Amino acid sequence: MITRLPRWIFWGGAVLAFSAGCVNTAALMGFTNLSVSHVTGNVSLFAAAIAYLDARSILYIGALLLSFLAGAILSGFVIGQTSLKLGRRYGSALYMEAALLLLSYWLYQQHDYLGQLAAAMACGLQNAMVATYSGAVIRTTHLTGLTSDMGAAIGNWLAGRRISKPTLGFQAIIWYCFCAGSAVGAFLYARVGYGALFLPITIVLSAAFVYNYVSDNLPEKRQPRKKRPSV
Template structure:
């Protein structure tokens, strides 16, 4: 339960959710018509493809699902921690995500399905990257679990039980930012096509830059000096 929310987590979660919403809408409106930011709906499509022995869809949807998983694995490899704490590893992960999104743009422009896989990998990396803070699960690329958590919190509040208002407020910000990113992505895709991806690419690059800058401003932790043994 979040009792106090650092500003860097608030802003970081908001801009990353906006970015993911924009990426996902561009993918859905593009030639693949397939989500890249979450798994549940794609698993249902994959199951339907298996049921109908649709080999082409099995291959394409399965590859997208696997790419999201690979992105999450990459996040665990680069960051290697379960809770949000400042450190250079997040900056490196953000730069990798930006590179994947840039690759996806060039591939999408050529109507190459590998663009879908690069975008899904970027989203998997981002979603696993944020992990948890103060026991609250933070996800920035999809809204299913977050909406469920918000609904449960509101239900508890209506029943007169105590809830964490900072947690609920943060979840609402993530929800609206993802929605806003999706709206911007749809607006831009209708006008510039996959050029809409340059909005999330820029956002992620700036997030990486400012995050690394903030990390550099932190005082280094001093190692405790070893006590010298006194000679007899």
């Protein structure tokens, strides 16, 4: 249960949710018409493809699901933990995500379906990277579980039970930021096409730079100055 939220987690979750919403909307509005930020709907499409024996869709949607999984595996390999803590290698993971999104943009411009796989891998990496804090599950690329948690918390509050208001507030911020990112992504895609991806690429790169700067300047990482020997 979150009792007090560090600013870096608050702002990080908010901007990454906004970025994910933008990426997913651009992917949905593009020529593939498939989401990249979550797997539930794509699993249903994968199952339908199996039912209709649509080999092409089975292979492509299956690859899309595996790409999201591969991104999550990469996140686990690089970071190695599930609990959020300043000082871990989130900066490296963010740079990898930005590189995947840039690759996705280039492939999309070539009308290559592999662009969708790169975007899905980027989302899988981000979603696994932002995992838990103080027992609260934090997800920034989809809203299903988060909305369920919010609903349960509101129900408990209406019943007069104690809830973690900071947790509920943070979940609401992620929800609205993802929605806002989706709206901005749709607006940009309608005008510049897949160029809309440059906004989330810029956001992720900026987040990586800021995180590394803050992490490198932690008090415990500062080396004490050596005293000059007295003459």
